[in-house]
Amino acid sequence: MLELTRNAQYIRRVLTLPFIGTQIASRRKKLGLSQTALARSASISRATLDALENGRSGELGFSKILNILSVLGLELKLQEAGSHRPTLDELMKEDRNDKGLDRQR
Numbered sequence: 001m002l003e004l005t006r007n008a009q010y011i012r013r014v015l016t017l018p019f020i021g022t023q024i025a026s027r028r029k030k031l032g033l034s035q036t037a038l039a040r041s042a043s044i045s046r047a048t049l050d051a052l053e054n055g056r057s058g059e060l061g062f063s064k065i066l067n068i069l070s071v072l073g074l075e076l077k078l079q080e081a082g083s084h085r086p087t088l089d090e091l092m093k094e095d096r097n098d099k100g101l102d103r104q105r
Helices: 017-030 035-042 046-053 062-072 088-104
Strands: 002-006 075-078
Touching: 017 046, 017 062, 035 046, 035 062, 046 062, 062 075
Parallel strands: none
Antiparallel strands: 002 075
């Protein structure tokens, strides 16, 4: 399973290029970066970044993705896929526990 991570926060899902693109767009906007600024820092064209963010990129080289993620303070993490996939009940319980932690702060 691949995970897009920032610090200790994990997005638990198998990554696709369109999903990565939406996460990149979200992070870029959160950081207040324009597509032009991010593209320049990651050594790619703005058109390539725009296609990635909007799900129009058929393929993109791994090093280009890593450059973009690095500029945004994100990384890809490889880990062994677990044999046990969580049930809906387990995911809902985890969500409730996470929300409970937010209230305790």
